[in-house]
Amino acid sequence: MTSAPMSGRKAQAARNDELILQAARAVFTADPGAPIASVAERAGVGISALYRRYPGKETLLQKLCFDGLTLYIAAAEKAMADPGDPWDAFATYMREIVDADTHSLTIALAGTFQPTEELFQAATRASDLAIQVHGKASAAGVLRPDITVSDVALLFEQLASVKLGDHGRTEQLRHRYLALVLDSLRLPPDKRPLPGPPPEDTELRARWAPGSA
Template structure:
């Protein structure tokens, strides 16, 4: 599986400021980021995401800049430190996962098939590689991160609720159950050199999805897992 390009971020930090044209004080007004600035930012986030998957969150920033085809100054102009870049990569992956959930909700017809397509798309986002980054020292309560997390959790919940309402998804599973399974199947943590296992991901994920279908053939121990349960674990 290959990583696809990251969509334009909604958190740009590079702006053009209009210079005053009179002696009178004028209010500084931020304009839309320039197209080349947005492209550079996108390339940096894409390169960082690839290298974080391959080498973990401590991948050298100068190597990320080199892979993105930009200079170190451009990288630091967009992301003043590693935490800012890691946060943007995490938000970017959550945004892409949320988009996959929105696409599943837009599908009419078989609700479980839509859920299945979402789960396979989420696996392709390499969510497992984000785990060490989410548990790192950067501010997990940053507004961008909180907003992205709340959006993706709400949308995944809607996809699952629709399948439950259709009587196709067993009632004793929660969002956390699905996302733990997807993250564990999507590949071992970054840097373990197990890309060879990629060919098994979607095969094993489909086996899992078959086990989520209703009617359930067994009773699961414990209770349905929420994302809040995972954060408190």
């Protein structure tokens, strides 16, 4: 059964909402203290259109974090439901969380707004699933025993902090270092070729150029 197409006004509202959320994520992960007007400017929508959907900055931050938790929960549920190789399920879970970039929100926004009850419930669900995914890999004997769930959470934050060049280059480097992380976590050790080329000195120096931040 296919859903009915949205009317022109509803379709435009949906597009505006997506633009607002994309802009808000970019703006607030770069500068959590940025005003909400910066989001409207980046999204290319009027401030009134933004306020019709999100009454204030706090509401927008709550939505961003809830969406991030939803992505995390989906990846973890998929890993728990995977009947295949336990290590492949765990590694895929790690890759999907890195691709979702949920931990950039944690790094930038933790402690900057008041969580809602819905957010608390989603965070509890995400935490429970993280424990289950970790337990599944541990019980299968594929994960080194001295690694905890909290270790993995901080590894995600470390990978989210890798930012170099454009989005594509950042994604490539994150997967390169994720491959190193996975090699260090797996029992028995598995040394596969690293994806993507290493960063060039010119890429690292370019960060210091005026206006590159």
